[in-house]
Amino acid sequence: MARAATTTDVFNAVAEPRRREILDVLAGGEFPVNDLVRLLGMGQPQVSKHLRVLREVGAVDVRDDGRRRLYRLNGGALKPIHDWVRQFERSWEERFELLDSVLEDLEGTEDPSTGKESDHDRHDHGHGEGDPAGR
Structure with a gap:
């Protein structure tokens, strides 16, 4: 071609x-x-x-x-390039949102340096001394 x-x-x-x-x-x-x-x-x-x-x-x-x-x-002449790249931007945004979800999930797992859940995680999940349900 x-x-x-x-x-x-x-x-x-x-x-x-x-x-x-x-x-x-x-x-x-x-x-x-x-x-x-x-x-x-x-x-x-x-x-x-x-x-x-x-x-x-x-x-x-x-x-x-x-x-x-x-x-x-003349920026208007570059609009076709902008429009073309924009379709990829949507894909990148979706992937970054998925990555954010994975990172949030990883924050809720154990601390790799200690092998234990962080105090923040225990508090968020109802674990710890002050929990009336005894979880």
């Missing part, structure tokens, strides 16, 4: 680590190319090439400000 062109698919466009770095910087505001070059430690042609790809998928907008062109993040 042929791979989608980098310039038509936001997933492919942001798969490149240097483009993600550019997006990270642009998340902090608008920047001209020269500032991006300096901040990222990349050559100007390389930054411009990556910006072109990000513009073509809509992840970056550009506006003229006098003689400068300012680039900014």
